[in-house]
Amino acid sequence: MAHPQEDTLIARQITPTPVRLLVLDVLQHHPAALSLADVELLLGYADRITVHRTLKIFTEKGLVHRIEDGSGAVKFALCEPGCTPEHHQDFHVHFFCTRCRETSCLSTVAVPVIALPGAYQVQETSLVMKGLCENCASAG
Ligand SMILES: [Zn+2]
Ligand SMILES: [Zn+2]
Structure with missing residues (x-):
């Protein structure tokens, strides 16, 4: 049975496990970058070490990248399809919103x-710009 999220992991030489699939699901369904604590919260999953290890493996395999946005917590976001463990292609600008405190990948801005x-x-x-994100700016 084909399972698109399993295929995503296998394509990056990551063995699918239930926790890895859950973490991938959280990352895919959240537009902003997530910290370890955010992922734990969204998972409702208490094993911090397993989640931490999962994000570390995802980073090493080129599935996610780390963002230091100055908020104090490292955040993680899914990589673009062309990234490999040796060669990350997502050298894009990140944007930290000072109102909602979400960090976004500006994938089209190199x-x-x-x-x-x-x-x-x-x-x-790395380049992190700060200000108001689209949502917050249009909220006035
Ligand atoms: Zn915002
Ligand atoms: Zn990014």
């Missing part, structure tokens, strides 16, 4: 390449 002086070697760049 992080610009910034030239640095001298011998600096960049390993990663």
Whole structure:
């Protein structure tokens, strides 16, 4: 029996387990990035270590990416289909809403390449913009 969420995991060399499928389901059905605590809350699942491990595996396998939005908690969001463990393609801008405190992936907005002086070697760049998200801005 084909199960699209199992296929999503298998495509990233992740063995489907009930918890992994539940975590994937939560991520797929929530438009904003989620912290470990958010995922636990939405799952109603108490085993923090298993959820943490699941998100770690998802990150290592290129299924989700980590976002440090300055809120103090690392957040996780699903990667774009082209991401692989070795090569994440989602170098997009993230947006943190100061009103609803949700962090969104702006998948169509690429992080610009910034030239640095001298011998600096960049390993990663992240760009988090802050302000009002679409929902909050239109709410006035
Ligand atoms: Zn908002
Ligand atoms: Zn993102």
